[in-house]
Amino acid sequence: MSILIVGSLALDSVKTPLGKRKEVLGGSATYAAVSASLYSPVNLVGVVGKDFPKKYIKMLEKKNIDLQGLEVQKGKTFRWKGEYTWNFNDAKTLSTELNVFAKFKPHIPESYRDSKYVFLANIDPALQEEVLEQVKKPKLVFCDTMNHWIASKRKQLLKTLKKVDILLLNDAEARQLTGEVNMIKVARAMRKLGPKTVVIKLGEHGALLFTGKHVFCLPGFLLESVVDPTGAGDTFAGGFIGYLAKTKKLNQKVLREAVVHGSIMATFTVEDFSLNKLYKARKNSVNKRLKEFKRLTVF
Ligand code: AMP
Numbered sequence: 001m002s003i004l005i006v007g008s009l010a011l012d013s014v015k016t017p018l019g020k021r022k023e024v025l026g027g028s029a030t031y032a033a034v035s036a037s038l039y040s041p042v043n044l045v046g047v048v049g050k051d052f053p054k055k056y057i058k059m060l061e062k063k064n065i066d067l068q069g070l071e072v073q074k075g076k077t078f079r080w081k082g083e084y085t086w087n088f089n090d091a092k093t094l095s096t097e098l099n100v101f102a103k104f105k106p107h108i109p110e111s112y113r114d115s116k117y118v119f120l121a122n123i124d125p126a127l128q129e130e131v132l133e134q135v136k137k138p139k140l141v142f143c144d145t146m147n148h149w150i151a152s153k154r155k156q157l158l159k160t161l162k163k164v165d166i167l168l169l170n171d172a173e174a175r176q177l178t179g180e181v182n183m184i185k186v187a188r189a190m191r192k193l194g195p196k197t198v199v200i201k202l203g204e205h206g207a208l209l210f211t212g213k214h215v216f217c218l219p220g221f222l223l224e225s226v227v228d229p230t231g232a233g234d235t236f237a238g239g240f241i242g243y244l245a246k247t248k249k250l251n252q253k254v255l256r257e258a259v260v261h262g263s264i265m266a267t268f269t270v271e272d273f274s275l276n277k278l279y280k281a282r283k284n285s286v287n288k289r290l291k292e293f294k295r296l297t298v299f
Pocket of ligand 1: 009010011025026027028079080096122124149230231233234
């Protein structure tokens, strides 16, 4: 089943202790779409400027991603600059240039309006709500956000969250949103804001899933080489949602499996800068890591 993904497409400049890259392909929707496309067809909605390299458009087209909803506008593409220190889990934002996103009004093409799976990837929460107003009867609405919006658009974000079924945040964002520290309390507070299911991403330490009375705790997949964590959260979301859309089911077992798939997809992203490694991930490389993950966690 197709997934509608709305979020940022970006040119990222990233520095980590292991290297740096300038103005490479990034953006919340980009990572999520490429990740989800391994499982289900994706319809992408977003905006780029005239400076967005054509080779990146071609890359997205080559995946199972429909770009009818991608607008190319006069002006510059969204740019994000970030840095990681030896704590690879927290990015420090050095600058955010909204550029064409500043005046962007999402227009959902007619053929996308029946989408059953909708992912509001990290983007201004006002735009996230505008998307929901145009979608007819989604089965599941997923949402991600970040410290920038939690701090600057809190009221709007809380309004958007009332319409969300599954909220995915990293631990620091979840604490910032709820004002709680302990993860059980954080999850409880998140669920009171609207979403019935919450996923808290713990970076290299794994992920937590809270739904109803159930809690699932998955450790991080042990990787030998981590180069750049940018996009790991969005990639996780893409794999998680892609798996749910593929199975078309929603129960504890499938949700847990989706967390595992999200985690595995994120491992590809962190192994190289930008989408370099994620882009090359195939079903057999995912299945190989699934087996390794089972061996790693069984007791
Ligand atoms: P992640 O590492 O998964 O949290 O997401 C990293 C991606 O988020 C980068 O590729 C950025 O381009 C994008 N990003 C950073 N800041 C923002 C923002 N304020 N709004 C939308 N996307 C953003």
